[in-house]
Amino acid sequence: MSAYNQSPGFNRPRLVTKEFLATPQSEGDGAVVRSNMLKFLDPFLMLYDFSVTPPGGFPDHPHRGFETVTYMLQGGITYQDFAGHKGTIHTGDVQWMTVGRGIVHSEMPAGEGTQRSLQLWINLSSEDKMIEPSYQELLSDDIPRAEKDGVEARVIAGESMGVKSPVYTRTPIMYLDFTLKPRAQVHQSIPESWSAFVYIIEGEGAFGLLNSQATAHHVLVLGSGDGLSLWNRSSKPLRFILAAGQPINEPVVQHGPFVMNTQAEIEQTIEDYRNCKNGFEMAKYWRSQ
Template sequence: MAAGDASCELQKPRKVVKKLLARPQHEGVGAVVRRSIGRFELRYFDPFLVLDEFSVTAPAGFPDHPHRGFETVTYMLQGEITHEDFAGHRGTIKAGDLQWMTAGRGIVHSEMPAAQGTQKGLQLWVNLSSQNKMMEPRYQEMQREDIATVKRDGVEVRVIAGESMGIKSPIRTKTPAMYLDFTLKPSAHIRQPVPPGWNSFIYVLEGEGVFGRENSTPGGAHNLLLLGHGDGLEAWNKSAEPLRFVVVAGEPLGEPVAQLGPFVMNTEEEIDRTVEDYQRYVNGFEKARYWTSKAMATEDF
């Protein structure tokens, strides 16, 4: 019996159309990320700009840096990261916790290790439409115990955004999106509906699974699997070990993308204005003029 939505009969299950192994690269200061979306083979998968599986051990990290024009979704898998920004927002994101940050017109913040050993997690960048790029910044944060979790027929799903197995997340996404964390025991099988017009992908965290078709080539850890068109996905764990993966889907914006590092707008002219705003501390970056994170003030980077 399939879990996910046991009553769901998919008319057109999505097939895996592209498979990418996310290889380690250096980002921030001494941090290591496995980047799958946002590298040369896959610059953009509308509306997703970047997907990083990060690994950080102090004193490495992501010291003070700006964002404009998109949302960052930080989902911790192991350890703890302390986040602080120029508006006075500060907190620690622990294993299993979620932070959905809408940078909008401007955020300057830092993300640094808060525990011994290696901190691991996923960070997804979700593009904002032209009408939302200059909105006021906001945060939506959920602790591990507050994320809706359902267990059924050898399947566990944590509903970060969207809906699965009859449970909806309270997270409000400016760009319509789904984000689900599945763990399948050996022999478990899921069907998960996905809105037909949305782009979707799977990122495998642990184990090895079969996705799209029962006779497909298995996909293992650190692999990004882009899914084609259809009304949902199917996945099987045919191995003897647990399988863990995230399913992410979003409604394409269909707008031009102009990007310069942490700034994502629609035109090069808007990027030029953003750089000028940041350098002059105006139009959303006013609080950056005299702000330095506590991490930067106490560490030698």
């Protein structure tokens, strides 16, 4: 039975426990970012909602110790890194980057006008923090989708409405993009032990309870349970991301673009980056084009 076909009553339906608005601020080079700290929501770290207009963007910068999932909502982003990876993702495409022991890369707008994307930071367990960097790319046409009764689901990771994603995630993750037509509803199973949140891209909807309404740019942290019910009672479409993941249950120490388990590891990472060693060797000579 698909998650969609289940009755609204889960054994333990999830309710919204926290709600906060992602407010815009300047970041990078001329980019406007709505950011959300998700440190308390293991295994998630951050969610960014980027709007970038040329010549702005995100010039060369380092990372270590986690994964980034970049999902283009509008336009395109061209990326390149010091290991020779480069390319452009366009509207609806996904880049899943496992940073591992270290990467230096740039992310710049690929066209005129405003380019908009979501970027989710997912923690890695201590045993995976120093693995070699890797990429998975999913073009928009290759993202599995399901549609029924006014509900469309794009299954970037995990499973929904009987459809599974081919993406491999080191930390078990669900990442779903739902669009609900007016008066539509959906009931999505979520593994009971996983953390979960919703980010509303556009419209408004009721999440967890029929009488609760949330609007665009709000993050909704979900409590424990085995599924989420939601309704679009408005006259306009509702689009949102539902993300859930298996907690890692390890200490998190973050210093800007570096995420490790201890302060000593952070200090080692800063030293490695400054001295171009232990995964950052190519940073000594590389500059993006």
